[in-house]
Amino acid sequence: MNDIPEIAPTFRFQWEEAQDCYVILYPEGMVKLSGSAGEIMKRVNGSHNTDEIIADLKSAFPGVELDNDVRNFLDNARDNGWIRYKT
Amino acid sequence: MAGSDTKRSQPLWLLAELTYRCPLQCPYCSNPVEIAKYNNELGTEDWLRVLQQARKMGATQLGFSGGEPLVRRDLEELIGEARRLGYYTNLITSGVGMDRDRVKAFKEAGLDHIQISFQASNEELNNFLGGTKSFRHKQEMARVVKEFEYPMVLNIVLHRKNVDQIRDILDMTVELNADYVELASTQYYGWSRVNIDQLLPTREQLARAEVVAKEYQEKMKEKMKIIYVIPDYFENRPKACMNGWGAIFLTIAPDGSALPCHAAAQLPGLEFPNVKDHSIDHIWNDSDAFNKYRGFDWMQEPCRSCPEKEKDFGGCRCQAYMLTGDATNADPVCDKSPHHGKLHADVDRIGGLSGTKEFESKPLVFRNMRNSKELSGETAAAA
Numbered sequence: 387m388n389d390i391p392e393i394a395p396t397f398r399f400q401w402e403e404a405q406d407c408y409v410i411l412y413p414e415g416m417v418k419l420s421g422s423a424g425e426i427m428k429r430v431n432g433s434h435n436t437d438e439i440i441a442d443l444k445s446a447f448p449g450v451e452l453d454n455d456v457r458n459f460l461d462n463a464r465d466n467g468w469i470r471y472k473t
Numbered sequence: 474m475a476g477s478d479t480k481r482s483q484p485l486w487l488l489a490e491l492t493y494r495c496p497l498q499c500p501y502c503s504n505p506v507e508i509a510k511y512n513n514e515l516g517t518e519d520w521l522r523v524l525q526q527a528r529k530m531g532a533t534q535l536g537f538s539g540g541e542p543l544v545r546r547d548l549e550e551l552i553g554e555a556r557r558l559g560y561y562t563n564l565i566t567s568g569v570g571m572d573r574d575r576v577k578a579f580k581e582a583g584l585d586h587i588q589i590s591f592q593a594s595n596e597e598l599n600n601f602l603g604g605t606k607s608f609r610h611k612q613e614m615a616r617v618v619k620e621f622e623y624p625m626v627l628n629i630v631l632h633r634k635n636v637d638q639i640r641d642i643l644d645m646t647v648e649l650n651a652d653y654v655e656l657a658s659t660q661y662y663g664w665s666r667v668n669i670d671q672l673l674p675t676r677e678q679l680a681r682a683e684v685v686a687k688e689y690q691e692k693m694k695e696k697m698k699i700i701y702v703i704p705d706y707f708e709n710r711p712k713a714c715m716n717g718w719g720a721i722f723l724t725i726a727p728d729g730s731a732l733p734c735h736a737a738a739q740l741p742g743l744e745f746p747n748v749k750d751h752s753i754d755h756i757w758n759d760s761d762a763f764n765k766y767r768g769f770d771w772m773q774e775p776c777r778s779c780p781e782k783e784k785d786f787g788g789c790r791c792q793a794y795m796l797t798g799d800a801t802n803a804d805p806v807c808d809k810s811p812h813h814g815k816l817h818a819d820v821d822r823i824g825g826l827s828g829t830k831e832f833e834s835k836p837l838v839f840r841n842m843r844n845s846k847e848l849s850g851e852t853a854a855a856a
């Protein structure tokens with residue numbers, strides 16, 4: 387898949403010092419992300435496609451089998467409306 | 474100190490009620506009846522300090538509300554600072570006082586989300602309930618909000634006069650491309666308490682409305698999130714009001730008084746600390762008002778020994794006070810409360826009278842400064 391994911395304009399992704407984790411913010415709500423989810427979302431910036439994101443994660447976490455987890459997470463993120471794909 | 478055995482909480486949600494001035498006059502407004510007494514509004518510097526201090530303590534969600542927050546000319550500046558501090562900023566507005574330039578300026582300043590309230594789905598009823606010709610302007614503003622790619626929440630407060638139009642209301646929100654729809658049942662404090670005889674829906678109305686709400690929730694589930702809550706007077710368990718007293722919510726009223734919930738000003742025997750005199754840290758952690766109903770030690774029976782107390786915290790303190798005269802009682806919405814029967818009898822009394830001509834023709838008391846002075850004068854005289 388060569389499509390490039392980006393954060394949807396109706397959501398915000400940021401580091402929350404007080405929660406000690408990355409969060410997704412939306413009208414009157416917040417989702418706290420796990421460490422690995424935060425690492426993936428951090429790389430969703432509208433300029434890298436899914437393969438590049440996976441490659442980057444592999445070099446940051448060598449030896450971890452993460453292809454499927456990343457793809458599943460991104461599918462979920464899209465279903466939740468957090469991200470969208472630029473084509 | 475009273476019951477702070479729970480783990481140290483953080484004020485995650487900061488509600489900044491910038492002003493009680495408002496061009497509308499909704500008879501169900503949840504602002505205090507005493508709005509006319511709040512003529513001493515905080516200045517810009519005070520608000521900037523509040524934003525900074527609360528953010529430091531972990532506040533993430535920020536709501537600018539009122540009254541009508543657009544009345545404040547420093548709103549753009551406050552939004553800018555909120556963005557700089559990293560808040561997710563929600564603007565809760567009637568849309569009156571908004572125009573395209575301002576929506577654009579808010580976007581540039583970093584506003585995240587706009588919520589517009591409608592009084593009804595047709596011009597006549599909307600304008601009657603709001604006491605202002607505002608319907609077309611609101612629709613226009615909803616379109617502008619979407620044009621600038623904000624997530625948009627449309628909020629419609631439901632009551633006996635408009636709940637039968639729920640289908641039209643939902644069609645309107647679909648047409649306007651709302652991302653979220655809040656069909657908020659009137660909560661009976663503030664002005665709606667004054668007008669309860671005219672506003673409380675009947676059980677039959679609610680049953681019909683619920684069917685329609687469910688239908689649209691199903692039909693629109695990919696596109697629009699519909700939040701529909703029935704008024705708690707019809708339930709047998711109270712809502713977990715504010716997620717517990719002093720647990721995550723912090724409201725600052727226009728004069729700077731800090732409240733654990735926006736209706737709390739009416740509770741007797743509490744002195745609410747003011748941000749002009751104290752830091753948010755002190756207010757949240759050390760003030761008597763914020764510790765008063767924290768945790769569970771303050772509870773009486775039946776809540777004290779109830780296995781459900783961690784789920785609903787005994788309900789709403791304001792409702793307990795209003796309906797039983799003692800804020801430490803169980804919220805009478807709960808069927809374990811000895812006052813529950815009286816509450817439901819009252820609901821049925823109003824239900825029985827509704828539809829009758831003389832009952833329905835009783836005029837609504839609109840929320841405005843003149844009525845506020847009259848009503849608060851009366852309360853003072855009676856007290």
Ligand code: SF4
Nearest residue numbers: 495497499502540567
């Ligand atoms: S409910 Fe109506 S009167 Fe009250 S603040 Fe909102 S728009 Fe103004």
Ligand code: SF4
Nearest residue numbers: 776779781782787807
């Ligand atoms: S008795 Fe009190 S704690 Fe138990 S369910 Fe009722 S309101 Fe909640």
